[in-house]
Amino acid sequence: MKFAAGALALLLVGCAAPLPPGPYPTDFVPDESPSPTIDSFLLSPDGFDAAQRMTVRVRNVGCETIVTGTGFGVDEHTLITAGHVVEGSRSIEITTYDGQTIEATALGSTTVADLAIIAVEESLPAFGELAEADPSISDAVTIVGYPGGGRLTTTRAVVITTDPEDVDPEVGPAFGATVVLEPGMSGAPVLNSDGQVVGVIYGVSENLPQSFFIPVSALQTLLEQPPVLTPESSSC
């Protein structure tokens, strides 16, 4: 009995005995080397982000008047801005974030809210992507534009509700943003956290410290309509 127990113990020890080392590895460096995982949306040839590159400065040259505003591209040859920015224009001049000048070839009038479409012949450096739905209340948004016709500026705000009496009824439904914008920001894109366009700035409140923007649903309605572009006038 003792021998059997001893043999069994020896057998168990033999089963648990250490094994010789395997073949020596030829290389300790893994085959798959780490690759950069930079979002292509953030890639830029000159370091400016997409929101800056898609935003343009609009100069409305009228008869003895000059009006500046902001616009943004929705494709390579189409810009969106506020309707009152291009009102009474004799010519429209577009400048990009880096100072390049783009000539507008046609101006589209619209009955949808306070929006206007500008067609350009040259390709825009970048254009934005429209969001599929309007923003929600308390969403954080980014507004990029040219306040006072000055340098390109980025402003952050939060979406809030608006007082219907404070909004022009001809404009239609509008959202508010917790920021007071200067003239010249009309037509600026309102971007969500994913960089998608969720609205277009068109005015500021006279009573409350907030600005108004037209939701992207109205913009999509405008873009779904057949374009009615009229050539710019050369006479006053």
Add this chain to the structure above:
Amino acid sequence: MSIPPPPPPDDNADPFRPPPPPTPDTPPQASESVPLPPPSSDAPTSPIPGPSSAGKKPVPDPSGPSTGTTEAIPSPSSPRTGSVFRRTPANEETTVLTPVTAPTNILDRIPLSERKRWRLFAGGTAGLAALLLAFTVYLLVINNQWQTRADALTIESYDLGERLTDALGQIVDQQAQIDLLGEQLETSQERVLELADEMAQAGDNATYTQQQLALYQELSALGGSVSLALNHCVNEHEKLVGYLKNPGAWDPESLAAYEAGVNQLCDSAQSANATLQKALTE
């Protein structure tokens, strides 16, 4: 007196127990012999001499009724085996103890079953020892191989550590360059935005200047027209004054019509002049 039969042999008697030494009271007497009861088959071959009991009072046997002639006294040295000293009244005075012949070989004193067990035990122990020896040799070989592997891995680890240190140093340098380039890029972007703003402002100013220039050109043209109209008015007025100095030489209706025309011309010139003055004031 009758001699009681010897007690049955004790199965538990220790067959290996050596015979007790003779007591000094009763030295063995080889010259006298006393017949002893026949040995039991399981009992040792020679009777076990007991101490002499001459001159002593018999001790009653606690295991059975006492006959008064023979009593069995348990050995005080082996209470387990129950070996007894026999004492009979007949030979109480002439007890002869036969010397025990010791076994010549120790194995001979071991029973056969015990020998087999001992042989099995010895064989098993030897086998286990052989296995342990082989296992020890195996462990030594494995240990040597692992020791060699550990040495190689240690060298490789130091090499990888040096390469890792170099890579980390390069990362630190490149990160510093990235930070520097990032600052330079930010500065360049600021400058680009400033230049773009300056260009836009310059464009606005140029457009405004063009508008002002166009306005001045219009005013200038308007001023020229006003000046021409006023000169024309003055000239016609001078002619009219000359005509009126000799009114009889001219047809009165024609002179009146001419005078009305001159007045209309001067009114128009004055109106243009008023428009010019108004534009200049704006």
